[in-house]
Amino acid sequence: MHRLVQNLGFALLAAMIAMPTSASAETFGEDRRYFKDWLAACRPTTGYCSATAYINPNPPSGIVADYVLRVGRNSGTDAWEISLSTVATMATDDSFVTIGEEPDFLFFQRTEDFVAFGAINDFFFLGNNARHLLHKMLADQTLNIELDTDQGRKELQFSLSGLTASLLWIDEQQDAVGSPRLAGYAPRDQQRAFALPNPPATVPQAIKDMHFGGDQCEFGPDHEFSDEWENMQLDQTRSLFMLPCSAGAYNYLFRFYVWDQAQQIASAQHFVDYNDSTGWTSTDMLVNPSLDRHSITISSFNKFRGLGDCGSSGTWQWAGYGLQLREYYYQPICGLDYDENADLSYPQIFPEAD
Structure with a gap:
C-alpha cells in the first residue's frame, strides 16, 4: 500500500468520518487536518504531504477502503502525484481508465500513463493528461472514474469537496503558496511495481x-x-x-x-x-x-x-x-x-x- 495508507487503521478512518470539518490532529508523526471529504496530512520528517479521499472507508471486509484517491507532493518539488489505490479489485493487465465524458474525457492506459509504483495496486496517473486531471479535480464537485478490473468494468465516484482547501493547506505546510498545479511525473522515491525489461545492449x-x-x-x-x-x-x-x-x-x-x-x-x-x-x-x-x-x-x-x-x-x-x-x-x-x-x-x- 501507499505511504500514508499503511498507517490508516480502523480507528483513524472512523475518526475521519466523525471529525468535524477543518479539525486537526497530530498522530503517527504526522500533522493532519480534515477538510470535508478529504484528509490532508504532512510528515515533518520527510516533507511529504498528501490529500486523500475514500470510497467505502473501513468496510466490513476489514480492508482500509475499497478505493483510495490521493494527491500528494514532496517538499521542494513542483509536481503533484495523483494516485488511485484499487483495494477491493485489481486493475487488469491491459486495463484502461476513462475520466469524464466525450469529447472532454481523459484516457489513461495501463503500463503507459496509469502505472503501478511501490505496490502492485497503487496506480499513478502520468503524462500531460494527469495535469489536466488535476485541474479538472480542482474545478469539479465529483470525479467519475471508469476502469477495467478483475471483476469487470467498474465505475467509481469520489467527492471532491474539500480537495482545494486541502491543497492550499499543504501549500502552507510546504512554504509553497502560489505554486503551480503541475502533475504527471513518476513518484521520485518509488520504483515501478512491474519492472521494465532491460534495453538492448547495442545499437540496432x-x-x-x-x-x-x-x-x-x-x-x-x-x-x-x-x-x-x-x-x-x-x-x-x-x-x-x-x-x-x-x-x-x-x-x-x-x-x-x-x-x-x-x-x-x-x-x-x-x-x-x-x-x-x-x-x-x-x-x-x-x-x-x-x-x-x-x-x-x-x-x-x-x-x-x-x-x-x-x-x-x-x-x-x-x-x-x-x-x-x-x-x-x-x-x-x-x-x-x-x-x-x-x-x-x-x-x-x-x-x-x-
Whole structure:
C-alpha cells in the first residue's frame, strides 16, 4: 500500500468520518487536518504531504477502503502525484481508465500513463493528461472514474469537496503558496511495481543506418564521440536511443530513435521547439540532453552563450505513442555580467500559467 495508507487503521478512518470539518490532529508523526471529504496530512520528517479521499472507508471486509484517491507532493518539488489505490479489485493487465465524458474525457492506459509504483495496486496517473486531471479535480464537485478490473468494468465516484482547501493547506505546510498545479511525473522515491525489461545492449543496425545514412550529422560512425550513445526502455517492447550528432564550444547535439523490438522497426523522433523568430516549431535534435530512466523523460539545455544566462530548456515524457512536451523554458536575452551566483533560471513559457 501507499505511504500514508499503511498507517490508516480502523480507528483513524472512523475518526475521519466523525471529525468535524477543518479539525486537526497530530498522530503517527504526522500533522493532519480534515477538510470535508478529504484528509490532508504532512510528515515533518520527510516533507511529504498528501490529500486523500475514500470510497467505502473501513468496510466490513476489514480492508482500509475499497478505493483510495490521493494527491500528494514532496517538499521542494513542483509536481503533484495523483494516485488511485484499487483495494477491493485489481486493475487488469491491459486495463484502461476513462475520466469524464466525450469529447472532454481523459484516457489513461495501463503500463503507459496509469502505472503501478511501490505496490502492485497503487496506480499513478502520468503524462500531460494527469495535469489536466488535476485541474479538472480542482474545478469539479465529483470525479467519475471508469476502469477495467478483475471483476469487470467498474465505475467509481469520489467527492471532491474539500480537495482545494486541502491543497492550499499543504501549500502552507510546504512554504509553497502560489505554486503551480503541475502533475504527471513518476513518484521520485518509488520504483515501478512491474519492472521494465532491460534495453538492448547495442545499437540496432536499423538505427545506425538512419543515423549515419545522411549528412545531417557531423559525427560519422568512426568518430570518437559516436560511442557516447545512451538508451532507456520505454515500455515492454520499445526503447529509446540517444546518439551524438555534432558539437560546438559548449553545446552537444543528439538525435533520438525509438526501436520497436517486437516489430523490428526504428523511427526517428521529433520534438517541439521554440524561438522568437518562428514561434513553436519542430526539431529532430536536442541540445545537451539527459535521460531520466525513472520518470522516462528527456531534458535538454540549449545555451545561447557559454555563460548559460540565456537559452532554452525543456522536458519531454514518453506518452505511449511519442514524446510529449511537459515543460519549456526560454530566455532569449543574454544580459548578465559574469556572476557565479547569478540566477540562471529561465521564464517558463509552457505550460502557460492557468
